Amino acid sequence: MEQFLSISHIICGGTVLLLGVFQMFNRKGSKNHILLGKVYVAAMWWICLSALSIITFYRFSAFLLVIAVLTFHTSFVGVRVVNRKKPGTEKWYDWAVAIATSLFGVGLIGYGGYIFFATNNTVMAILCLGFGLLTLKNGTDDLRFFIKPTISEKHWWLYQHIGAMGGSYIAALTAFAVQNPNIFMPNSANQWLLWIIPGVIGAPLIAIALRRWKKKLTAGGATV
Structure with a gap:
């Protein structure tokens, strides 16, 4: 069982890394985007479940626990916010x-x-x-937000969806980097930087994507 959990964890991790890149350039709201998004989320959630199972039954790892919780939360919010566009429907x-x-x-x-x-x-x-x-x-x-929703933008749910799914991908990249430190920083005493580099690089990219979407929607050049 431990071998199955580990292997399936790795396979789903690779699936997420590949689909995440593809989804960045995939047309938002298209059938293809929605379908691949479901595969992406399913793989993400299995990553979390398998990590928690390994932690619970085989070996404790603070790293796996951190990544599992952050990954699940961001991907969960990214999915749910699309289904609860109206505040108060939580x-x-x-x-x-x-x-x-x-x-x-x-x-x-x-x-x-x-x-x-x-x-x-x-x-x-x-x-x-x-x-x-x-x-x-x-x-x-x-x-x-649940207690006192503050809506300042019409498409707030879309912006939160993009931010949350982008955050889940950063978590996946962090997991890959920290689990394979010698690929990126071989024999370095500063491999701990791999915990924060994906976020430092990814957060500004998400901010840029959000600004572009806000500009398109404000100008009426995109539909959701």
Whole structure:
């Protein structure tokens, strides 16, 4: 079972990396985009489930736990926001995922504190603190929106969809980079940078994509 989980985890990871690139250039809203998007999300969710199974039954890994939660949350929000374009239509599972994500963020922050004071692994402690704060922010942002929706743009759900799916792809790239550090930074003492480089590069690209979509929709040059 462990071998099956590991192999299927790798296969789905490769599927996500390839489809993510293709979807970036695929026409948004087309049947092809929707179909491949479903395959992308299914592969993402199996990555999360297989990672959690490996952590629970075979070996604990803070890395896998972090990536699994962040990946699931971003891909889940990316799917759900398209189905709840009207504020106030959240389901109980939207609340559950937001609360669980927030609690996990708090736990990861606490784990980072434990590592800092109980071990000499300062780098891992800082990473846990940073990713914990990010995870907590993601969850609480959802909760604040559910409690008091603030809509300032007509196509807010599309922008959130793009941001969330882009974030899930950054999480997948981070997973690949951290699991294979010698491919990118062979024998380097700074391989910890692979935890943050995908986000540092990917976040501005997502921001650029959002600006372009806002410009197209404002000018009436695109439909959704």
